[in-house]
Amino acid sequence: PEEARDELAALAAEMARANLAYHRDDAPEISDADYDALKLRNAAIEAMFPELKRSDSPSEQVGAAPSEAFAKVRHAKPMLSLENAFDDAEVVEFVERVRRFLNLAPDAPLAFTAEPKIDGLSLSLRYEDGVLVTAATRGDGEVGENVTANARTIADIPDRLDGAPGVIEVRGEVYMSHADFEALNLRQAETSGRTFANPRNAAAGSLRQLDPKITAARPLRFFAYAWGELSAPLADTQDGAIARLHALGFATNPLMRRCESVDEMLGQYRLIEGQRATLGYDIDGVVYKVDRLDLQARLGFRSTTPRWALAHKFSAERATTE
Numbered sequence: 001p002e003e004a005r006d007e008l009a010a011l012a013a014e015m016a017r018a019n020l021a022y023h024r025d026d027a028p029e030i031s032d033a034d035y036d037a038l039k040l041r042n043a044a045i046e047a048m049f050p051e052l053k054r055s056d057s058p059s060e061q062v063g064a065a066p067s068e069a070f071a072k073v074r075h076a077k078p079m080l081s082l083e084n085a086f087d088d089a090e091v092v093e094f095v096e097r098v099r100r101f102l103n104l105a106p107d108a109p110l111a112f113t114a115e116p117k118i119d120g121l122s123l124s125l126r127y128e129d130g131v132l133v134t135a136a137t138r139g140d141g142e143v144g145e146n147v148t149a150n151a152r153t154i155a156d157i158p159d160r161l162d163g164a165p166g167v168i169e170v171r172g173e174v175y176m177s178h179a180d181f182e183a184l185n186l187r188q189a190e191t192s193g194r195t196f197a198n199p200r201n202a203a204a205g206s207l208r209q210l211d212p213k214i215t216a217a218r219p220l221r222f223f224a225y226a227w228g229e230l231s232a233p234l235a236d237t238q239d240g241a242i243a244r245l246h247a248l249g250f251a252t253n254p255l256m257r258r259c260e261s262v263d264e265m266l267g268q269y270r271l272i273e274g275q276r277a278t279l280g281y282d283i284d285g286v287v288y289k290v291d292r293l294d295l296q297a298r299l300g301f302r303s304t305t306p307r308w309a310l311a312h313k314f315s316a317e318r319a320t321t322e
C-alpha cells in the first residue's frame with residue numbers, strides 16, 4: 001500500500017502539470033493518449049486500494065481532462081495545410097506546375113492573390129441561416145475541437161450575418177497583437193507567474209480556455225481568409241470571395257493583392273516583408289492562391305495540400321517577441 005500511495009501522489013502531480021500546460025499555456029506537454037494512460041493507471045490503483053483514492057483524483061472530478069475538455073467536431077471539408085516555398089525559384093516552379101496542370105500556354109493570363117500568412121491558429125466558423133452555430137479549431141484537419149462559446153467572445157467574429165448563404169463556413173486565423181501580448185504577459189507575471197512564449201501560444205491558450213469568461217478577458221483578433229462548406233458560391237474569384245467576406249462583416253487582411261504575374265507576386269512578397277516589423281502582429285510568409293475559383297476546382301488538392309495554393313515563407317529571423 002505504501003508504494004500505491006506514493007504512485008498515486010506521483011500520478012496526481014504529473015496529471016496536474018499536464019492539465020496546467022494544456023489548459024493555461026496551450027503547450028501540451030503530453031499527448032491526449034499519454035494523459036489517458038495516466039488516468040487509467042490511477043483508476044487501476046484506486047480499484048485495488050479504494051481507501052487511498054485522493055481528493056484531487058481525476059476519477060473524482062467531472063470530465064475536464066484534456067482529452068474531453070472540448071467536444072470534437074468533424075469538419076464538413078478538411079482544413080488543409082499549405083505547401084511551403086523558401087525562395088523565388090520555388091515560387092516560379094509552383095506557377096509553372098499550375099500552368100502545366102491546367103494545360104495553359106506560357107503566355108495565357110493566370111492571376112493569383114498574395115496575402116500575409118498570419119502566424120496564429122486556424123479557426124472554422126459555421127453559420128446556418130446567418131447564425132454562428134459552431135466554431136472549431138483545425139485539430140488534425142479532419143476533426144477539431146468545439147470552441148464556440150470562446151469564439152463568441154472575439155469582437156472580430158460576428159454572431160450573425162445578413163445576406164450570407166444559408167450554410168457558410170468561414171475560415172481564418174485567430175491571433176493576438178504584439179501590444180496585447182505584452183500587456184497580457186505583464187498581467188500574467190503579476191498574477192499566475194506563467195507567461196506565454198509568443199503571441200501564437202497566447203492566442204491558442206486563450207482560445208482553448210475551458211472558461212469562456214477567461215477567453216473574454218483575452219484580446220483575441222481574427223482575419224478571415226478562406227471558407228469551407230458553402231450552400232452557394234461567394235464569388236467567381238478568390239479576390240471577390242474575400243471582398244464578399246469583408247462585406248459580410250469579417251476582418252480581412254488589407255495587404256492582400258491580386259497579382260497578374262510572378263513578378264507582381266514576388267513584388268507583393270517583398271512589400272509585405274518590408275512591412276513585417278510594423279504590422280503589430282506576427283506573420284511568417286505570404287500565401288499565394290490561384291484567383292479564379294473554377295481553376296482552383298480543376299487543380300483540386302493533393303493528400304493534404306491544395307495544388308492551387310503556396311506559402312512563401314520568410315527566412316527564419318531571430319524571434320522578435322520572445
Ligand SMILES: Cc1ccc2cc(C(N)=O)cc(O)c2n1
Pocket residue numbers: 080081082115116117118119120173225226287306309
Ligand atoms: C487554404 C488556406 C489554408 C491555410 C491558410 C493560412 C493562412 C494564414 N495563416 O494566414 C492564410 C490562408 O489564406 C490560408 N489558406
